[in-house]
Amino acid sequence: MASTTETKQKKMLILKSADNDEFEIEESVGVQSETIKNLVEDGFTFVPLPNVYTKALIKIIDYLKKHANKTDSNDEEIKTFDKDFVNTTFDDLFELVSAANYLHISCLMNMLCQTIADRIKDKSPEAVRKIFHINCDYTPEEEAKIRKANAQAFEGQFDESLD
Amino acid sequence: MTERRALGETRSPENYQNPSALPDQKSTMDSGETAVDRISQLPDCLLLQILSLMPTDETLVTSALSKRWRYLWNSLDTFSFSIFDYHEGYVSYVDYVLAHSVSPKIKKFQLDSHEPGAYQSHIDRWFSFAVEKKVENVELRSNSDEEVCALPECLYTCSSLITLVLGFCYFDANVFIAWKSLKSIKLKWMVLSDDHIVNLLRGCPALETMELSNFKGFSRLEIRSSKLKRLNLIEYNDEEIDHSLEIVAPYLQHLEISKSLYGLKCRLVDVSSLVNAKLTFNITCIKEIKYLLDDEVDDEEDSCRDYHQGFMILVQDYLQKLSCASKITIGTWFTEVLCMLQFKGVPIPELKCKYLTLELHTKKFSAYGAAGLLRASPDIETFNIDIAAMHPVANFCCFGSQDLAKGDNIELQSWISGFAFPNLKNVKIAISSRSRICLMDHLKWSYVKTLFKLSEFLLKNASVLEKFVIISKRRQY
Numbered sequence: 195m196a197s198t199t200e201t202k203q204k205k206m207l208i209l210k211s212a213d214n215d216e217f218e219i220e221e222s223v224g225v226q227s228e229t230i231k232n233l234v235e236d237g238f239t240f241v242p243l244p245n246v247y248t249k250a251l252i253k254i255i256d257y258l259k260k261h262a263n264k265t266d267s268n269d270e271e272i273k274t275f276d277k278d279f280v281n282t283t284f285d286d287l288f289e290l291v292s293a294a295n296y297l298h299i300s301c302l303m304n305m306l307c308q309t310i311a312d313r314i315k316d317k318s319p320e321a322v323r324k325i326f327h328i329n330c331d332y333t334p335e336e337e338a339k340i341r342k343a344n345a346q347a348f349e350g351q352f353d354e355s356l357d
Numbered sequence: 358m359t360e361r362r363a364l365g366e367t368r369s370p371e372n373y374q375n376p377s378a379l380p381d382q383k384s385t386m387d388s389g390e391t392a393v394d395r396i397s398q399l400p401d402c403l404l405l406q407i408l409s410l411m412p413t414d415e416t417l418v419t420s421a422l423s424k425r426w427r428y429l430w431n432s433l434d435t436f437s438f439s440i441f442d443y444h445e446g447y448v449s450y451v452d453y454v455l456a457h458s459v460s461p462k463i464k465k466f467q468l469d470s471h472e473p474g475a476y477q478s479h480i481d482r483w484f485s486f487a488v489e490k491k492v493e494n495v496e497l498r499s500n501s502d503e504e505v506c507a508l509p510e511c512l513y514t515c516s517s518l519i520t521l522v523l524g525f526c527y528f529d530a531n532v533f534i535a536w537k538s539l540k541s542i543k544l545k546w547m548v549l550s551d552d553h554i555v556n557l558l559r560g561c562p563a564l565e566t567m568e569l570s571n572f573k574g575f576s577r578l579e580i581r582s583s584k585l586k587r588l589n590l591i592e593y594n595d596e597e598i599d600h601s602l603e604i605v606a607p608y609l610q611h612l613e614i615s616k617s618l619y620g621l622k623c624r625l626v627d628v629s630s631l632v633n634a635k636l637t638f639n640i641t642c643i644k645e646i647k648y649l650l651d652d653e654v655d656d657e658e659d660s661c662r663d664y665h666q667g668f669m670i671l672v673q674d675y676l677q678k679l680s681c682a683s684k685i686t687i688g689t690w691f692t693e694v695l696c697m698l699q700f701k702g703v704p705i706p707e708l709k710c711k712y713l714t715l716e717l718h719t720k721k722f723s724a725y726g727a728a729g730l731l732r733a734s735p736d737i738e739t740f741n742i743d744i745a746a747m748h749p750v751a752n753f754c755c756f757g758s759q760d761l762a763k764g765d766n767i768e769l770q771s772w773i774s775g776f777a778f779p780n781l782k783n784v785k786i787a788i789s790s791r792s793r794i795c796l797m798d799h800l801k802w803s804y805v806k807t808l809f810k811l812s813e814f815l816l817k818n819a820s821v822l823e824k825f826v827i828i829s830k831r832r833q834y
Binding site for chain 1: 414
């Protein structure tokens with residue numbers, strides 16, 4: 195009898211974050227990450243993730259759980275979840291994008307990169323620098339030279355807002 | 358999720374791999390964001406992935422941000438150009454971008470042009486560049502109303518292509534096509550003859566998805582490849598009367614036919630592997646088509662009877678062909694025809710459907726049609742109704758309107774008394790409208806009353822129901 199209950203039990207994985215927190219998740223949830231999938235295929239059930247910190251990992255596990263339960267009827271629920279998911283600080287976004295990249299979760303990667311891209315799009319270099327705290331290390335002459343070389347791209351109107 | 362923090366573990370800065378996460382580097386701003394330039398610390402591959410999601414013009418602007426960004430765009434493997442009006446400057450600009458590209462392969466090349474004629478030789482040249490670099494995904498569209506874009510010859514035999522999107526493009530029906538890796542093709546606003554279709558399908562042995570939007574020309578779609586599993590036909594673009602289309606696709610699993618088909622008689626000859634069918638198209642009355650064509654319209658009320666009856670026979674045939682599909686979505690027109698068929702006493706064959714969705718754009722709701730479909734689906738587990746409230750449009754034709762009015766008022770409980778839904782677990786009813794309207798405001802409309810009658814009926818008769826949701830929402834479009 196013991197064997198039948200065992201087979202019915204869901205296979206579990208333990209993920210260990212860079213700050214040594216451990217999380218137990220279902221294998222079917224975890225394998226949405228290519229990195230985890232490869233390890234599972236090699237027989238691992240304990241997965242250390244030296245590049246993923248607890249804060250990001252908790253959010254990513256949330257994401258994976260939500261997307262693992264995708265059915266025909268909760269499409270919109272997932273869309274709302276995704277929208278809330280990326281509505282966060284840049285610090286979180288960059289932490290998440292590095293983590294998602296390490297874990298190879300392509301749909302999450304696309305969503306995060308698109309969120310960041312949308313903040314750069316249509317903006318002037320000055321606005322982008324302010325939004326992302328980018329320090330301009332060009333001399334004024336160098337910058338003028340670059341703008342001249344790529345002149346076509348600098349034509350037209352930019353969005354100067356920092357939204 | 359069980360969280361297990363290992364005993365005795367403390368966080369020490371040495372454990373951090375990422376220098377930017379060191380606490381002493383954080384200088385917190387008012388907003389709670391750090392003033393550290395995190396984006397420039399991302400590796401090139403990530404920054405390029407972000408840049409590749411923007412129009413190529415925009416990526417060049419980032420070269421002025423700082424030295425870190427200066428040459429990044431040279432490594433892009435994704436290009437997206439939009440040419441609004443012709444000027445020599447844009448040609449030299451695209452040439453400049455491509456001349457500086459150092460990526461050995463091109464993942465995606467996208468070009469939208471409002472005046473393709475003026476650019477044709479350049480377009481050919483740019484795509485030759487993409488083909489040489491083994492481009493995998495191509496999108497080429499003419500956004501002009503009149504000028505069609507010729508498909509560059511170099512693309513005909515581009516074996517690296519995986520997805521292809523063409524809009525208002527032209528190629529000769531008999532050219533030699535060899536897209537041996539192509540998995541998905543989407544063609545919009547294209548006139549394609551039967552020869553085009555045969556030639557295309559022969560040239561794409563690995564094709565899995567085919568989508569034809571605003572299509573015109575062909576009268577037969579014969580898909581014999583067992584790899585091609587998904588076919589979407591979205592809006593027919595020909596107002597001529599008496600056109601028909603035959604679909605022979607014995608391995609097809611997903612079929613969508615949506616939006617307006619005008620008067621196109623689309624026959625499903627063989628779709629015996631169908632799993633998922635979405636038939637939300639609508640048919641325009643012949644009187645309206647004639648009116649649009651400036652033909653003489655017969656004012657006689659019954660003059661369109663034969664026309665509609667022809668389509669009712671077609672719907673009966675659809676129901677036979679859908680009998681094995683487990684997921685069915687139907688639209689307003691189809692639901693109305695079902696209602697009329699039932700008044701004629703035509704039985705709906707038993708369906709194996711588990712997920713049934715009604716997508717209705719109407720202020721009316723034919724509960725009789727819906728109930729008939731439910732009765733024919735004993736296996737049904739999930740039932741969704743998605744109603745987009747619309748203002749009624751002037752009707753050219755009142756064929757079947759009496760039946761429809763009767764169908765709205767029918768007493769469901771007495772009509773299918775004793776009928777149960779042994780497997781129905783989920784019901785979701787979503788009502789959306791363009792204005793900000795709450796459910797209360799919908800209540801005075803007759804379709805909502807009908808809807809509630811149907812809900813009551815389902816609640817009484819679905820013995821294993823787990824979830825019943827009614828949502829009112831605002832529509833974006």
